[in-house]
Amino acid sequence: MNSPSNDSRATGQRIEPLIFDFSSPGRIGASLPALDVPEAPLPLDFLRRAADLPLPEVAEIDVMRHFLRLSQKNHSIDTGFYPLGSCTMKYNPKVHEKAARLPGFTGLHPLQPADSAQGAMQLMFELQVYLAEISGFAAVSLQPAAGAQGELSGVLMMRNYLYDQGETQRTKILVPDSAHGTNPASTTMAGLQAVEIPSDARGNVDLGALKTQLDSIGHEVIGLMLTNPNTLGLFDENVLEVIRLVQAAGGLVYGDGANFNAILGITKPGELGFDVMHFNLHKTFTTPHGGGGPGSGPVGCSEALAPYLPGPVVAVRARNGDEEDIDLVWYMPQYSIGRVKSFAGNFGMLVRAYTYIRMLGEEGLRAVSQNAVLNANYLQARLKGAYPIPHGDRTCMHEFVAQGILEEAPTIHTMDIAKRLMDFGYHPPTVYFPLIVREALMIEPTETESRETLDGFVETLLQIKEEAIANPQLLKEAPHTTPVGRLDEVRAARELKLCATAAKPG
Template structure:
C-alpha cells in the first residue's frame, strides 16, 4: 500500500459505496459537478512522485545530516534546555496530546485545561502579576500584543511607545511592524546610558535581563512612566525570575516573554510558547485564550476557556488583536517542566546558569577584558575592540556558537546545558585562561515565593510524573480516540512518520540564529517546502515565517499595503470582508491599517455580488483589498469567485483568499491562478501539522510575483521588510511534518485526498439531510468539504439546543462538530478524507439516534428539562449514583445506541456553567480543597 492509501480512510470499495449513495459514478464526476468550471484546474501538480514512508524518512535523514548541532551560547531569548524524557515521550510525541483540538468543548478537555491552568499559574507566580493567558505565539508577538494592550488601556493620549535600546533585536523588528500601520511611534531610548524619557508616552518596554545580559533595577522607570499615565511592559526571562525581583514587585503592568527554556527544544526558532501576564484590572483586555475555573452541573469545580467568545467573534473590526490561537502543546511541555522540577529545581537550574556566566566573567575580567555590564544573570557581553569576529570564529571551531554583537563585542549566554568544558572552550576562544573572580553587581533579589501550589511539589519522581500525564490525557478526547468532525478546522490524520523527525536533534537543537554554515539542511527543507506550496496553490512565492494563521493573514495584508504604498497609492485603505468571514479577517485588516467595509451574503451563503458591486462603486478610489474564504465559510464552492476577483481588480484592489478551506482545492483548483493575489495557508489543517490541543499552527503566506518583495523578512536583517515572527522561518521545527506529507502523498495522492474529503462531506450530508436540513449547497446540491446542519427548526419546536446536541454527542463517543459558526444554532461538519466509512457511519448513526431522542422530546415522552440531551454529558459518577430520578433510564444515558461498552469514553465532569466562570474569573490553580466532596 502507498502512504496515500494509509492516509485516506475510505478504500476503493468504500468510495464506490459512498459515491453510489450520493449518485455519482466516480470521484472525478463528483468533483466535476461540485467545482465550478470557471476555477477548475485540469493539470497535474509538478511535484515529486510519491515517496514511500521509508524513502521519505531517508531523505529527511539526509537533510537533517546537513545541519550541524553545535553548543548554542547565542542567547537572544533562545537557550539550550534538557527536555525531560518523560515529557518528550509522553507529551511531545504522544498523539493523546498532539492530536487534540482547541478546548472549546471543555467537558472533554479537562486534562489539557488543567495543564494550561498550571502554565498560567507558573507565569503569574514568577512574574508577580495576577493573570496570565494560556500562551502566545512567541516572545516577539507577545510583546507586540503588550504594546497594543497598553495603547488601549493607558490614560495617555500620546502615540509614542518607548522601547529600551537593550531590547532583543527581533522583538524590536516585530514592534515596528505592528506599530507603523496603527500610527504608533516606536521610540528607541538608551535608558542605560541615562537618556531621558519623553514628556509624553503611552507605554514603556524594558527587557529584563537586557539583550546584552545586563540586569537593571527598573523600579524608578516604572514610577516615572506611571506618573504620565503610561503602562510598563517588562519582557522578562522566567528562569531569571526564580532569582531576580519580579515585574510585579516593582509595579509593572504587563509582563511578556517566552517559556522556551522550560524544556522546549530550540527547533530553529519554534514552535515555543510565549506568555503574557497583566496586573489586576487589565485581565479583561488580555488577548488570546484564558483558562478559567467554573463549575459543572453538580457544582463541582471544572475548567473551561474563560471569556472565549470575545475579541474577534464579537468585536470583529473593533477587535484589538487577531490572535485566535495559542501554543498549547508547547505550553503544556513548559508547565510540566515546572511541575517536574518544582520551585527548588528551577532555582538550581537558574543558579547553575548564573554560576557558569560568573565563571566566564571572572576569567575575562581577570585577564583585563572589559565587560559591558557588571550585573548579569546568565549572559556576559565582553568588549574586545576589533576582535569580536575572531573570537566568535574560534569558538565556532570548538563547537560553540557565540553571539557577534558588532565588531567590538561578543555575548556569551549560559543555560542548564552549559558544562565546564563549554566554559573552557569559550575562554580559549578569547585567549584567556580559566580562573579569577568577577564581583557581580548587586542583583535585585526576589523577595516573594513562587510555585507554592501542591501541583508543583507532587510529581518530581518519574513514576509520579508519568502517572500524572496519563491521568490528564485520559480526561481528554483527541483523534487517537475517534473522529473530530469540526467544520473549518480539518482534523485529519497526523501520521506518525510525519511526526517522527520533529524530535531528531538535527532539527530540534538548532538555534534560529546559528551560522548559515550549520543550517544547510533546514534551508534546503524550507526552500523545497515553499516551492511545493507555491506549486500547489498556483502562486509565485511563499514565506513560511508566519507561525499561525492569524499571522499569515496579517503578513498577506501587509504585503498588499506595501504594494499600494510602493505605487504611491497610500490612500487605498478599505478592505472588503463578507459578513460570514471568520472574525480574525476583520481584526487582521485593522491591524494592517485598513478600514473594514462589510459585504453582505445572500440567502444561499454566497457573497452578494450586487452588494459587492455597490461597495466597490462607493469605495473604488480607496479600495485596497477584499478578503474571502474559498470555498466559502459556509462550505460551498461559490460560482461567482472569478467575477468577484475581476471586479476588485478592475477597481485597483487586491484579492486575498483565506486558505482555511484549501483542503477542498488541492489538485483541483489553485487560488493563485483563478484570480487571487495572496493567501495564507493553514499547515495545521490541509498539510497535517497537528492542532496540539490548540496550537502549534503554521500560517505561511503565498503571493503572486508582484507582491513577492513585500513578504516577511528576517527580523535580524536590516531593511524595510516587515517581520511577523521572531525567527526568519517561524516555527521551523515542525515544518518537516508538512514536508513529509507532501513528499509521501505526491501529486496524485494530494488530489485523491481532496476528492475524498469532498466525497465524505457529501456522504454525511446525504445521510443526514432528511433528519437535519443541510443549510447551504452549491452546484447540483453539493457541498464542498464540509456541510452545515441546521438545528434551528428543532430548537424552536422542542427547546433542544445546539449545545444539547453537542454535549449528547459526547455520550455517543464523539467530539462535537463546530457549533454556531458561521450560523448561530447550527453544526458545521467536516469529516476529512482520513476517516473510514465505518467511522463516518458511526457518526451518522449517532446523529440519527439523537434526532430520534429529540423526536421523543417533541412527542412529550420526555420533559423538555429532563431528557438525555438536556442533562448531557453523563459522567460515570452520575450514571452509577445511588439515586436516579430522571425520566429516561441510566442505560440510555451512559450507553446510547452504537456505543461500545468495552471502550466507552467517560467525560470527567458534567456540563459546565460558562456564564458562572465569566462572572467569577479564576485563572490560576484552585486549592485542593476546592475539589473535596
C-alpha cells in the same frame, strides 16, 4: 454551575487530584550526581523571593501516572472522531513526528551561521517551491507562525504595495459575511476598515452588493479577503467574476487558505487570479493542531507582491558567479514588511508539512481533497431530512453547515445536541458558526475517517434527534458521562474561579 463529585462512583470518572496532593516531604523524583564543584549560594541579585518556591515533592512514577491520566482526559484525534468544521482536525501521521525529531533538526540552533544549517535551509527552500507550485503563486514565505499572522502579513503586503503606487487613499478591506472571523480582525490590526459584503441565496458573494460597494467606495478599497471554499463549505460559483470586479476597481484579492484542504491538487488559487493567500500548515498539511499551537501560516503571492513578503526567506546564491557552485542564504525581500516571527518560523511544523508533501506526491495530495469532499457530501446526504441543511441543494466541499433546529422538539438548540454528542464519545462539531446561519452545526469529517466512523456518527445524531423528541430534558441536562456536567457558561465567564481544588489521591 455543576461541580464534579469527588466520589468516582457517582459519575464513573476518576477525579484527578492536583500534583501537590501527591507531595510528601523528602520524596524525590530524580537522583542527581554529587557536586564536583564547591557549593555556593545564588548571588543576591538573582534572589526574587523571600521564601523558597513551594514545589511538590513527588516520586517519578507518581509524576508519570498523574500526567498520563490527565492526558487521557483530553479528546484528541488519536482517540476519537473530531469533526470541527473550519478547523480541519485530521490525523497527523506519526512518521511526521519522527522526521521532525531527527537529531540533525532538533540539534540546530536558530542563531547558527547559514553555512552550518544548509540541510535545514534546503528543506525550507524546497517547501517554498512546493507550496508555490501547489497554489500557483510566484513566491512563498514560511515566516508566519499561524493562519491569522499569515492573514495580517497578506493584508500588510497589499496595503504597502498599493501605497507605494501612490494609492494612499485606500483604507478599506471588503470582507464577505461567509469569511473566517479572523479576517476583520487582521484588517483592523493593519489599521484598515472592514466593510462587510453579504452572501446571496446560494451562499456565494452577492455580486450585486459587491458592485454597489465598488461603485461607491472602489477608489478607497485595498482589496477583498475571500475564504474559498467559504465557511458554509461552498466553493464560490462566481469566484472569477468576484476577482475581476475587485481588480478592475484597482484593488487586490486576498485568499484565506484555511479551507485549502478541499481544493488541494485540484484548483490553484494563484491561477484563478488571487494576489496573495496564506496556508494553514496545521490544517491542510497535518501538522499538529489545537491547544493553542504551534501553528504555521506561510504566505504565497503573485510576482508583483513578492518583494513585500515577510522575511527572511531562503534563496539560492551562486558562489563566485559559478551557477553550478551554489549555497543557500537568508534573503530579505526588497520591500519586505519585515519579520513577523522570530528567526525562521516554526521550523518543526515546516518539517512535518514537508514530509507530508513528499510522502503523498501530486496524486496523493489530490486524493486528499477528493476524499475530504466525498466524506463531507456523504454525511450531508445521510443527514438531509433529519436536520435542516440551508444549502443542502448544493454539492458541498470538505465541510457543510446543518442546523440544530428540530420542528418536533422546539425547545432543543444546537448546544443541547452538541452536549449530548459528548455522552457518546464524540467531540461536537463547531457550533454557532458561521454566524449567518441560525443554530449552526458545522461539520467537517476530513479525508482520514472511514465510512464506518461516519456511519456511527450519523446514527448517533439520528438517535439524538429521537431522544430530543421523546425526552428533551435528557439533552437539556447533557452531558451525563463527563467529569464535569453542563456549565452555566455565562456565569463561569463572569465569576472566574482560578484556584483549583481536588480530591486527595487514594
